[in-house]
Amino acid sequence: MYSWRVEILPMFEYGIIYNSLKKDEPWNGPNNTKFLSQVSLPEYRCPSDSIDEKDPTTNYVALIGPGTTWREDGPVKLSDLPDGGSHTIMVVEVANSGVHWAEPRDLTVDEALERMKTGKGLRISTVHPGAINILFANGVVRMLPSKMPISVWRKILAGEIKDLENIEKTIDPSAPDMVDLSIHLSEPSKWKIILGVVIWLFSVVLLFRRALKSRRKPVAAT
Numbered sequence: 001m002y003s004w005r006v007e008i009l010p011m012f013e014y015g016i017i018y019n020s021l022k023k024d025e026p027w028n029g030p031n032n033t034k035f036l037s038q039v040s041l042p043e044y045r046c047p048s049d050s051i052d053e054k055d056p057t058t059n060y061v062a063l064i065g066p067g068t069t070w071r072e073d074g075p076v077k078l079s080d081l082p083d084g085g086s087h088t089i090m091v092v093e094v095a096n097s098g099v100h101w102a103e104p105r106d107l108t109v110d111e112a113l114e115r116m117k118t119g120k121g122l123r124i125s126t127v128h129p130g131a132i133n134i135l136f137a138n139g140v141v142r143m144l145p146s147k148m149p150i151s152v153w154r155k156i157l158a159g160e161i162k163d164l165e166n167i168e169k170t171i172d173p174s175a176p177d178m179v180d181l182s183i184h185l186s187e188p189s190k191w192k193i194i195l196g197v198v199i200w201l202f203s204v205v206l207l208f209r210r211a212l213k214s215r216r217k218p219v220a221a222t
Contacts, residue, residue, distance in 0.1 A: 001026045003104045004062060005044055012043070027102040036102055044101040046093065049127045058101040060135070061122070063089050065109030067158035069137045078137060085137025087159045093133040095125040095183045109157050116150050116179045124153075125181045132181055146182040149175035 006027065009018035017039055022031040036056065046059040064070040069081070069090045081088045092107065099105050099122065107122055115123035126132040131143040134156075144156070145168050152171065155161050 001104065003027070003102055003106075005058060005060075005101045014041070017041075021102075027100070027104070032102070036100075041101055046095075046127065046133075049095055056100050056102075057097055058099055059094055059097060060091050061094050061097065061099060062106040063092050063109060063112060063157065064106055065157075067160075068109065070106070081137055082159065083162070086140065087162055087164065088137040089134060089157060089159070090137045091135035092124045093126050094122060095127050097122060112157060113150060113154055116153060116181070119179075123181075125183050127183055129182055129184075145171065147171075147178065147180040150177040150179055151175070153179075 001023075002021070006018065006021065009015065020035055021027075022029060022035075025032060027036070040054045040056075042053050044058040044060060045053075045055060049059055062068075062070045064072065067088065069076050069085070069088055078085055092112070094107070105122070107124070111122070112124050115121050124132065126146055128143075128146070130146055132146045133141055134144055135141050142164055144164065148167075148171055152161070152167070152175075156164070156167075161167060
């Protein structure tokens with residue numbers, strides 16, 4: 001019916017939005033679709049991924065499967081996780097996800113590993129050059145190298161690597177299963193940003209000139 005992103009709305013002072021949703025229909029039901037079209041939540045967007053503040057898609061999805069905090073066999077308590085959850089993945093970063101923040105669609109471990117190979121579909125990815133954000137169960141966000149072998153990612157997703165701070169030193173750059181999860185902005189996106197900056201500068205110049213003219217305009221004698 002709803003994503004976990006909806007369920008945590010009251011926890012960061014969006015209780016009004018949460019209570020305004022019709023809980024007897026799914027997130028994309030007629031009433032909720034109309035309501036959500038008026039809601040903008042930039043907290044679920046990476047500022048580097050979009051210049052559109054009203055974009056309803058999210059850059060953060062849960063990772064589901066063995067070794068994570070989201071398991072198909074039922075809920076997990078923090079006390080059940082090894083090392084206080086410091087090596088257990090909760091949420092991963094996804095560029096251009098196409099997932100509405102209210103939509104209950106996330107990513108399984110198997111999907112994550114398979115799509116690292118193909119580079120297609122909803123997958124762990126980032127627009128940050130060289131680094132990707134990963135949220136662990138202890139509430140810590142770590143920036144891991146975006147370029148690593150799939151075999152290393154497999155161990156990270158399973159919570160098997162303890163020394164994440166020095167992970168980059170252990171990477172073999174010649175590994176045959178090396179993947180780069182950084183997604184560079186396409187040429188249309190670059191030009192869109194450049195055009196936006198040009199338009200903004202042009203508007204500022206026009207306002208400045210108008211302000212100067214209004215100051216120079218002589219005051220009529222009475």
